[in-house]
Amino acid sequence: MKIERRPTTTPDRREADALLLAQTRSLLDGERDWLANLSQFTALVDEGMADLNWAGFYMARDRELVLGPFQGRVACVRIPFDRGVCGACATTRAVQIVPDVHAFPGHIACDSASRSELVLPVVREGRLLAVFDLDSPSEGRFDEADAACLEAMLAVLVDGTGWP
Numbered sequence: 207m208k209i210e211r212r213p214t215t216t217p218d219r220r221e222a223d224a225l226l227l228a229q230t231r232s233l234l235d236g237e238r239d240w241l242a243n244l245s246q247f248t249a250l251v252d253e254g255m256a257d258l259n260w261a262g263f264y265m266a267r268d269r270e271l272v273l274g275p276f277q278g279r280v281a282c283v284r285i286p287f288d289r290g291v292c293g294a295c296a297t298t299r300a301v302q303i304v305p306d307v308h309a310f311p312g313h314i315a316c317d318s319a320s321r322s323e324l325v326l327p328v329v330r331e332g333r334l335l336a337v338f339d340l341d342s343p344s345e346g347r348f349d350e351a352d353a354a355c356l357e358a359m360l361a362v363l364v365d366g367t368g369w370p
């Protein structure tokens with residue numbers, strides 16, 4: 207499958223989002239190995255979205271997040287729920303859009319190149335499965351439209367692709 211890198215700002219951004227969502231469905235269709243699917247998902251996001259330096263999962267394990275499949279530089283392996291942007295997402299179960307990571311108290315800098323961050327909760331039937339974390343080297347890279355696109359993509363991943 208040819209994945210076009212998605213521009214950050216174009217007049218037809220909604221079309222690009224729709225394409226990425228369709229590619230998610232197509233990529234995961236028929237495969238029930240959840241680890242393979244999570245890995246493919248991170249690669250699709252990395253290839254399909256512009257201006258990222260990290261994209262991946264932190265899996266919810268008790269009151270701690272543990273590094274899962276990702277694309278990018280080596281990262282911290284364990285994040286307690288009360289630490290960082292990922293921890294804030296896990297605790298509140300709310301999408302975190304951070305335009306400037308230096309202005310976020312307690313931000314954990316895994317890659318010093320990161321300037322902005324988006325973290326989404328992955329929840330099924332009331333249970334937090336993971337958070338999905340994206341970093342960008344550009345300030346203010348993420349907006350509500352990015353969050354909505356990724357929420358729809360994650361819904362495909364959570365529903366019927368073998369994730370226990």
Ligand code: SME
Pocket residue numbers: 260281282285289290291292293312313314315316317320323339341
């Ligand atoms: N910045 C995150 C830590 C994970 S890395 O960005 C990959 C945080 O503050 O939770």
